Amino acid sequence: MSSVRLAGVGKRYGETLAVEPLDLEVANGEFLTLLGPSGCGKTTTLRMIAGFIAPSAGRIRVDDDDITALPPQKRRMGMVFQDYSLFPHLTVEDNIAFGLVERGVAASERRMRVKELLELIRLPQIADRYPVELSGGQQQRVALARAIAHTPRVLLMDEPFGALDAKLREAMQEELRTIQKKLRITTIFVTHDQSEAMHLSDRIAVMNQGRIEQLDPPRRLYEKPRTRFVADFVGKINFVEAVVLGAAGDTIEVEAAGLHFPIRAEMTTPVGARITLAVRPERIRFLARDEDAAGWVGMNGAVERISYLGNVMHTVVVTAANVRLLVESAPAEHASGEPVRVGFRPADASLIADTP
Amino acid sequence: MNLPWQRFLLLPLVLSLALLIASQYVFLRGSLHADLGVGRLGDALTLANYRKLFTDSFYFDSLWLTIKLSAITTVATLVIGLPVAYVLARMRSRWGPVLLAVIVAASFVTIVIKVLGLNIIFATNGGLNRFLVGSGLLSAPITLIGKVEGVAVGLMYFTLAFLVILLYSVVLTIPRSLEDAAQSLGASRWRMHWRVILPLSLPGIVASGLIAFNLCMGAFTSAALIGAGKILTLPVLIQRTVIFDTKYGMGATLAVVLLLAGLAVNLISILVVGRLKVARGMTA
Amino acid sequence: MSLPPGRPKEGSLPLGGKARSAKGAPNNLFTERRVNRALARLWVAAFFTFLLAPLVVVVVVSFGETARGGLAFPPKSFTLHWYTTIGREYLTALFASIAVAAGSVVVCVVLGVPAGLGLVRTRWRGKAALAAAFRAPVQIPAVVTGVAFLQFYYLLGDAVGWYGAGTWTGLLVAHVFIGLPYVIGSVVAVVQRFNARFEEAALILGASPWSVLRRVTLPVIAPGVYSGATYAFLVSFSDLPVALFLSSADVRTFPVLLFQAMDYDFDPTLLAVATIIIAASFVAMLLFQKWVGINALLRSGQ
Numbered sequence: 001m002s003s004v005r006l007a008g009v010g011k012r013y014g015e016t017l018a019v020e021p022l023d024l025e026v027a028n029g030e031f032l033t034l035l036g037p038s039g040c041g042k043t044t045t046l047r048m049i050a051g052f053i054a055p056s057a058g059r060i061r062v063d064d065d066d067i068t069a070l071p072p073q074k075r076r077m078g079m080v081f082q083d084y085s086l087f088p089h090l091t092v093e094d095n096i097a098f099g100l101v102e103r104g105v106a107a108s109e110r111r112m113r114v115k116e117l118l119e120l121i122r123l124p125q126i127a128d129r130y131p132v133e134l135s136g137g138q139q140q141r142v143a144l145a146r147a148i149a150h151t152p153r154v155l156l157m158d159e160p161f162g163a164l165d166a167k168l169r170e171a172m173q174e175e176l177r178t179i180q181k182k183l184r185i186t187t188i189f190v191t192h193d194q195s196e197a198m199h200l201s202d203r204i205a206v207m208n209q210g211r212i213e214q215l216d217p218p219r220r221l222y223e224k225p226r227t228r229f230v231a232d233f234v235g236k237i238n239f240v241e242a243v244v245l246g247a248a249g250d251t252i253e254v255e256a257a258g259l260h261f262p263i264r265a266e267m268t269t270p271v272g273a274r275i276t277l278a279v280r281p282e283r284i285r286f287l288a289r290d291e292d293a294a295g296w297v298g299m300n301g302a303v304e305r306i307s308y309l310g311n312v313m314h315t316v317v318v319t320a321a322n323v324r325l326l327v328e329s330a331p332a333e334h335a336s337g338e339p340v341r342v343g344f345r346p347a348d349a350s351l352i353a354d355t356p
Numbered sequence: 357m358n359l360p361w362q363r364f365l366l367l368p369l370v371l372s373l374a375l376l377i378a379s380q381y382v383f384l385r386g387s388l389h390a391d392l393g394v395g396r397l398g399d400a401l402t403l404a405n406y407r408k409l410f411t412d413s414f415y416f417d418s419l420w421l422t423i424k425l426s427a428i429t430t431v432a433t434l435v436i437g438l439p440v441a442y443v444l445a446r447m448r449s450r451w452g453p454v455l456l457a458v459i460v461a462a463s464f465v466t467i468v469i470k471v472l473g474l475n476i477i478f479a480t481n482g483g484l485n486r487f488l489v490g491s492g493l494l495s496a497p498i499t500l501i502g503k504v505e506g507v508a509v510g511l512m513y514f515t516l517a518f519l520v521i522l523l524y525s526v527v528l529t530i531p532r533s534l535e536d537a538a539q540s541l542g543a544s545r546w547r548m549h550w551r552v553i554l555p556l557s558l559p560g561i562v563a564s565g566l567i568a569f570n571l572c573m574g575a576f577t578s579a580a581l582i583g584a585g586k587i588l589t590l591p592v593l594i595q596r597t598v599i600f601d602t603k604y605g606m607g608a609t610l611a612v613v614l615l616l617a618g619l620a621v622n623l624i625s626i627l628v629v630g631r632l633k634v635a636r637g638m639t640a
Numbered sequence: 641m642s643l644p645p646g647r648p649k650e651g652s653l654p655l656g657g658k659a660r661s662a663k664g665a666p667n668n669l670f671t672e673r674r675v676n677r678a679l680a681r682l683w684v685a686a687f688f689t690f691l692l693a694p695l696v697v698v699v700v701v702s703f704g705e706t707a708r709g710g711l712a713f714p715p716k717s718f719t720l721h722w723y724t725t726i727g728r729e730y731l732t733a734l735f736a737s738i739a740v741a742a743g744s745v746v747v748c749v750v751l752g753v754p755a756g757l758g759l760v761r762t763r764w765r766g767k768a769a770l771a772a773a774f775r776a777p778v779q780i781p782a783v784v785t786g787v788a789f790l791q792f793y794y795l796l797g798d799a800v801g802w803y804g805a806g807t808w809t810g811l812l813v814a815h816v817f818i819g820l821p822y823v824i825g826s827v828v829a830v831v832q833r834f835n836a837r838f839e840e841a842a843l844i845l846g847a848s849p850w851s852v853l854r855r856v857t858l859p860v861i862a863p864g865v866y867s868g869a870t871y872a873f874l875v876s877f878s879d880l881p882v883a884l885f886l887s888s889a890d891v892r893t894f895p896v897l898l899f900q901a902m903d904y905d906f907d908p909t910l911l912a913v914a915t916i917i918i919a920a921s922f923v924a925m926l927l928f929q930k931w932v933g934i935n936a937l938l939r940s941g942q
Contacts, residue, residue, distance in 0.1 A: 050840075050844055051844075073844070073848060075844070079840075079841065081840070085837035087841070087856060089859045089860055089862075098842065098845050098855075099845035099846050102847045102851060146841075150846060368752065368754060368820075372751070372755075373773060378796075379785070379788040379817070382791045436690075439683050440683065455684075457925055457929055458692075460925060462691055462695065464874050464925065466878030469695070469918065470694045472694070472698055473696075473697040473698040477693060477697050513694070516690075516691060517691065570779070570781075574780075574781020574784070575781075577895075577899070580899075591783040595783060595884070598787055598790070598885070599885070614783070618779060
C-alpha cells in the first residue's frame with residue numbers, strides 16, 4: 001500500500017487547459033475522492049495517474065518512484081471503470097485472473113486467489129458465468145475483484161456506481177468501504193455525486209474547471225467551505241451578501257440582510273469590502289414572532305414556497321430586506337404567504353472569500 | 357494506445373493500392389489505344405474508341421439499353437422489396453429474423469444456379485408453360501431466353517435479396533414509437549406509411565436503390581445467360597469484345613464508360629441523399 | 641368518408657382527421673388492421689415464392705427422372721441417379737472453387753484485420769481517402785475487374801515473365817482483390833463499436849500492448865472477422881465474371897463450368913452439384929446464425 005504524490009501535474013490540450021498544474025498528496029491507505037461537475041478535470045487527473053494520459057507538466061510519484069514516464073501496464077495499479085469493462089469473452093474467473101496471468105502466476109494459485117476474491121465480494125458461485133449473465137451490481141463487484149486481484153499499490157475508481165440505482169448504489173458504497181478498510185488500499189475515487197463522496201472519503205478534493213478548490217475531510221468541507229463553488233456544490237447553502245463595517249481583532253462588524261452583527265473572521269478584510277456569508281439551511285431556525293434569542297440574528301419575512309420531503313421540510317422565506325433563504329426544518333405547519341421570523345447564529349456562517 | 361497502428365496499415369495498404377492502381381491503370385490506358393485487330397494495340401494515344409462508342413449505334417445502344425434495364429429493374433425491385441422489408445423489420449414474432457436468414461441464404465447462392473432454375477421453370481415445354489398454354493390463358497409459352505424482359509427478370513434475381521436486406525436495415529432505423537405517435541394522432545396505417553415511414557426512409561431507399569442500380573449496370577451473368585447473345589447489355593458486350601473480338605482497346609473503353617456511369621451514379625446519390633437529409637432537418 | 645371534427649363515430653379513430661377505411665367496411669380499427677395484415681402476408685408470401693422458386697425447382701429436378709434426357713418440371717419420377725453419376729470434372733471444379741475461396745479468405749483476413757484495426761485506430765488526415773481506396777473494388781463491376789486483371793496480367797507477364805491469366809494464383813489474387821473490402825469493412829464496423837476501455841482495462845492489469853491485442857482485442861472483434869470472412873468466401877465462391885476472364889482449360893471454377901455447360905451442353909448431374917451448393921448455403925447460414933447472429937451480417941459488408 002502506497003502513497004501517491006502529484007507535483008505540479010497539469011494537462012493542456014492545445015489552447016484548452018483541462019487540468020491546471022496541481023499538487024496532491026494521497027497518504028498510504030487513504031480514501032481520497034476527486035469531486036466535481038462534468039468537465040472539471042477529475043477524470044483527466046485520474047487517467048493521468050493511471051497512465052492513459054500523459055501530463056503536460058509535473059511529476060507523479062508512487063512512494064518514492066517517479067512513474068510519470070511509465071506506461072499503464074507497468075504502474076501496478078488497479079482500476080475500476082465507469083462501465084466496468086469486463087471482458088465479454090471471458091468468464092468471471094478468467095476476468096478476475098487476467099492480471100495474474102500477465103504476471104505468470106501458476107494456475108492453481110490463480111484459482112485460489114479468485115476463490116478468495118469471490119468470497120470477499122460475496123459472490124462465490126459465479127466463477128463460470130459470463131459478464132453478460134450478471135446483474136449490474138454483480139458486474140460491478142467482479143470489476144472490483146479484478147482490479148485488486150494482483151495486489152495493486154493504488155486503486156483507482158472512475159465513477160464506478162454511476163449506472164446503479166439508488167438503493168444498489170448505497171449497498172455498494174457500504175461494501176466498498178468495508179473492503180477498502182479491510183485491505184487498507186490507497187484509493188482514489190472520482191465522482192460527481194457529493195453525498196457519495198461524503199459517505200466514502202477520508203478526504204475530498206473538490207475540483208472546478210481544472211483546479212482543486214478545496215481539499216479537506218468531509219466535515220470541514222461541509223461546515224467550512226472556502227469558496228462559493230464548494231459551498232454551493234456540496235450540500236445546499238444560502239448566500240447572503242454583506243459589507244464590512246468595521247474590524248476589531250479577529251471579529252468584524254458586517255451589515256447583511258438589513259442587520260448589523262459581529263462575526264468572527266479568520267482573514268483580514270478591509271472596511272467597506274463586500275463579502276459573502278454562507279449559511280446551511282439546517283442552521284437557520286424559525287423563531288417566534290419578536291423573539292430575539294441571544295447570539296442569534298433574527299429577521300422577519302414571509303413564506304414563499306414549501307417542499308415536504310418526508311423527514312424534513314424545505315421552506316423558502318423572503319425576508320424584509322428581500323433576501324431569499326432556504327430553511328430546512330422538521331416538518332411543521334406553515335402556509336404559503338404566512339409571515340414568519342427566522343434566524344441564524346453568525347458562528348454558523350462561513351465567510352466566502354470570492355465574491356462575484 | 358501505444359500500439360504502432362500505422363505499421364499495421366502499411367502492408368495491406370501498399371498491396372491493395374498496388375493492385376487497384378495497377379489493374380485499373382493498365383486497362384484505362386488500353387482504352388486510349390486503337391485496336392489493330394487480333395489483339396494488338398496501336399502505339400498512338402487516341403480517343404477514337406470513345407468516339408466510336410458514342411457514335412456507333414451498336415455500342416451506344418448497348419449503353420442505353422443497360423441504363424434503361426437497370427433503371428426499370430431497380431424501380432421494380434424497390435416496389436416489390438420495400439413492403440417485404442417493412443413487414444420483416446416490424447415482425448414481432450421470431451419468424452422475422454428467420455425469414456431474413458432465408459433471404460440471406462438465398463443470396464449466398466450464385467446467380468448461375470438461380471438462372472438455371474429459371475430456365476427450367478420457363479422451359480418451352482415445361483410444366484408451367486404447358487399449363488398456361490394448355491388452359492388457354494396464354495397463346496404462346498412464356499420464354500425468358502433472348503428477351504429483354506427475361507434479362508430484367510434475371511437482373512431482379514440478382515439484386516432482390518440484397519436490396520431487401522438493405523431496406524430492412526433502413527426500416528429498422530425508424531423507431532416504432534413514431535408509428536404509435538402517428539396513429540395516436542389519428543393517422544390510419546396507410547397514412548402513417550405515407551406521411552411518416554416513407555419520408556423518413558427516403559434517404560435510405562434512395563441510397564439502396566442507387567446501389568441496386570449500380571449492381572444492375574455491372575451485372576454480367578444473368579444478362580449473358582438469359583440474353584443468349586441477343587440482348588447485349590454493356591457487361592456482356594465487354595466480355596464479347598475482349599474475349600471474342602479480342603479488341604482490347606474497345607473493350608477497355610466500354611469498361612471505362614461502365615465505370616464512369618457507376619461513379620456518376622454514386623456522386624448523384626451522395627448529392628441527392630445529402631440534399632434530402634438536409635431538407636428534412638436531419639443531421640447532415 | 642369524412643366526419644366533422646369533434647364527433648367521432650364509435651369505434652373509429654380518435655378526434656380530428658378523416659377516418660379512412662376500406663370502402664364499405666365498418667369504420668373499425670381492427671378490421672382495417674386485419675385486412676392490412678392479410679395483404680401484407682400475401683405480399684410477403686408471393687415474394688418468397690418468387691425468390692425461392694428457381695432454387696426449389698433445381699432441388700426438385702435434381703431428384704427427378706426426365707423424359708428423353710431433357711429437363712422437365714415437374715419430374716415424372718424420382719431418382720438419385722444424378723447424384724451417383726456426378727462427373728469427375730464437376731467435382732474437381734467444385735473443390736477447386738472451394739480451395740480458391742478458402743485461400744483468398746485466408747489472405748483477406750491476414751491483410752484485412754490489421755488494415756481494419758489500423759484504419760480505425762490511427763489518426764491520419766488522409767484516412768477517409770484511404771478508407772475509400774479500400775472500398776473501391778466493391779464499386780467496380782466484376783466484368784471490369786475481370787478485364788482489368790486480364791490485361792494487367794498480360795502486362796505483368798511481358799514485364800516479369802509470369803503470366804497470371806489462366807493460373808490458380810492469378811485467380812486467387814483477383815479474388816483477394818474483390819473480397820478484401822468486405823473483410824476490412826466488417827472489421828472496421830466491429831472495431832468502431834469496440835469499447836476502448838477493454839484495452840485500457842487490460843493495460844492497467846499489466847498486459848503488454850501485444851498481449852492486449854492477442855488476449856482482448858482480437859477475441860472481441862472475432863465475430864466481425866468471421867462475418868467478413870464469410871462474405872469474402874461467398875464472393876469468391878460464387879464469382880463468375882472475374883473467373884471467366886481468368887480461367888483456362890485447366891483452371892476452371894464451378895460457376896465457370898456451370899456457365900459454359902448451360903451455354904453448350906447441359907449435363908443433368910450439374911443439377912445435383914447445384915443442389916449440394918444450395919444446401920451448403922443454407923447450412924452455412926445456420927452455422928453463421930449460431931456463431932455470430934444475423935445482425936453481424938447486416939452490419940458488415942456495407
